[in-house]
Amino acid sequence: MTTVGADLAAATAPLVVARDGAECVLGRPDLGLFVTVPEPGAVFVEALQSGASLAEATDAATAAAGEPVDGADFVATLTAAGLLDPVATQPDADPDGEASPIRGRRQRPIRWIEGVDPAVARRFFGRPAWIGYGSAAAIAVVLLVARPELRPSFESVWFLSDPLLSLLALLPLSLLFNALHEMWHWLAGRALGIPAIFRFSYRGVYVVFETDLSQIVTVPRRRRYGPFLAGMAVDSTVLAVVLLVRLAYLRQLVELPPLLDRVLAALVLNQVISLVWQFGAVFLRSDMYAVLANALRCTNLYRVTWLTTKNRLWRLSDDDRAELAAASSRDRTVARWFGVVYLVGIGAMCWLFLTFNLPIVLSMLVYVGGNLVVPSAHSVPFWESAAVSLYFLVVYGTPGLLALRERRLRRKGLLL
Incomplete structure (x- = not known):
C-alpha cells in the first residue's frame, strides 16, 4: 500500500468529514456512502487530506486517541467499505484496469433541483418562513377545533355523483400534493447544499413518494430538523389556506362553485391524513421518525430495530448478526424499546388494513367486476372500472415489488 502523501491526499479528497458529538461521520456524497468513526479517525483523514504521509497521519490520530493507532489498517478498512478507491491505495492494482466495484449507489445529479441556488432555497426556510409555517399550523388546528363544519369526513372523498369518477379524480390531486410534500424536503435539503434522491418507495402495505436525504448526516444534527419537518410545514400551509377559503365560502364572504368547495373538502381530508400519517407511522420511517431518530442521536435506527426485532422473534443469518454487531451502541440501545413501538405499529396497520382498506377494496372490486365481465x-362504466382496477393493482401490488427489489439490492451490498 502506498504511503505517499500526495496519493493518499488524492484518495481521501472525495471524503467529507462531519463531527457529531463524540462521533464523526466520514462519507462519499457522490456514492451515498457514510460511516461513523471516532474522533481519531476524522483526525487521520483530515491529516491525509492536508497532504500528510501515512506515518504523519497515524501520529496525529494516535495523539488524538491517546493510544497507538494502526493507520494502515484504517486505510484498508476505508477501502473495504468503498470509501477509498482501491486503485489509489493499492500499489499492485492495474493502473489500466477498472477499480473494484464500490458498495453504494451513485447518485445521479438532479439538474433542475440542483440548479436552484441554495441562497434562493434558504428564503423558504429562514426564520420568517418558519414563523409562517408555524402560524399556518396553528391556524389549521384552531379552525379544525373551532369549526366542526370544516372538519374532514371520509364522505368528502365522494365529491362527484359517480363514486368511481370521484376516486379517479382524487388520485391525481393526492399525487400532486404528496409530491409537493416531498419537493419541500428536497428544497430544504438544497437550502443546506445537500443533494437528494426522489423516488417511489413503500411504507408497510402503502406505496409512497420518498425523498432520500441520507447525505444530511454531513451537517450538524441541530440543522437537520428543517429538512425533516419541511414536508409537514408545506402540508400545514396548504391545509390552512384551504380551510380559510372554505370558511370564507361558508360565511358567504366569497363565491365559489359548489363543486370546487367539495373538491377543497376532499383536499382537506387528504392533507389531514398526510399530517396524521407522519405522527402515526413513526414506526415506518415517517418524517417524525426522522425527527425522533435525530433527537435520540441514532444513525440507522430503523434497520437496527428490524434486526433486533427479527432476532427476538426468529433468528438472524450470519450476515444479519454481523450487521447488528457492527451497529452503533446507541442504535442497539434505542432499538430495544423502539422494537416494541414497531411491533405495535405494524399490528395497528394490519388491523386498519383488514378493517377498512380490505373491505373497501373487495366491495369496489365486486362492483367493478360486474362492469368488466361484459367488456x-x-x-363508460367499463372504462371507469378498468381504470379503478388498474389503480388498485398498482397501489397494492407495488409495495411487494419494491420490497423484493430492496431485499435484492441489500443482498448485493447496494443498499444500506
Whole structure:
C-alpha cells in the first residue's frame, strides 16, 4: 500500500468529514456512502487530506486517541467499505484496469433541483418562513377545533355523483400534493447544499413518494430538523389556506362553485391524513421518525430495530448478526424499546388494513367486476372500472415489488 502523501491526499479528497458529538461521520456524497468513526479517525483523514504521509497521519490520530493507532489498517478498512478507491491505495492494482466495484449507489445529479441556488432555497426556510409555517399550523388546528363544519369526513372523498369518477379524480390531486410534500424536503435539503434522491418507495402495505436525504448526516444534527419537518410545514400551509377559503365560502364572504368547495373538502381530508400519517407511522420511517431518530442521536435506527426485532422473534443469518454487531451502541440501545413501538405499529396497520382498506377494496372490486365481465368499448362504466382496477393493482401490488427489489439490492451490498 502506498504511503505517499500526495496519493493518499488524492484518495481521501472525495471524503467529507462531519463531527457529531463524540462521533464523526466520514462519507462519499457522490456514492451515498457514510460511516461513523471516532474522533481519531476524522483526525487521520483530515491529516491525509492536508497532504500528510501515512506515518504523519497515524501520529496525529494516535495523539488524538491517546493510544497507538494502526493507520494502515484504517486505510484498508476505508477501502473495504468503498470509501477509498482501491486503485489509489493499492500499489499492485492495474493502473489500466477498472477499480473494484464500490458498495453504494451513485447518485445521479438532479439538474433542475440542483440548479436552484441554495441562497434562493434558504428564503423558504429562514426564520420568517418558519414563523409562517408555524402560524399556518396553528391556524389549521384552531379552525379544525373551532369549526366542526370544516372538519374532514371520509364522505368528502365522494365529491362527484359517480363514486368511481370521484376516486379517479382524487388520485391525481393526492399525487400532486404528496409530491409537493416531498419537493419541500428536497428544497430544504438544497437550502443546506445537500443533494437528494426522489423516488417511489413503500411504507408497510402503502406505496409512497420518498425523498432520500441520507447525505444530511454531513451537517450538524441541530440543522437537520428543517429538512425533516419541511414536508409537514408545506402540508400545514396548504391545509390552512384551504380551510380559510372554505370558511370564507361558508360565511358567504366569497363565491365559489359548489363543486370546487367539495373538491377543497376532499383536499382537506387528504392533507389531514398526510399530517396524521407522519405522527402515526413513526414506526415506518415517517418524517417524525426522522425527527425522533435525530433527537435520540441514532444513525440507522430503523434497520437496527428490524434486526433486533427479527432476532427476538426468529433468528438472524450470519450476515444479519454481523450487521447488528457492527451497529452503533446507541442504535442497539434505542432499538430495544423502539422494537416494541414497531411491533405495535405494524399490528395497528394490519388491523386498519383488514378493517377498512380490505373491505373497501373487495366491495369496489365486486362492483367493478360486474362492469368488466361484459367488456364494451363504448361503455363508460367499463372504462371507469378498468381504470379503478388498474389503480388498485398498482397501489397494492407495488409495495411487494419494491420490497423484493430492496431485499435484492441489500443482498448485493447496494443498499444500506
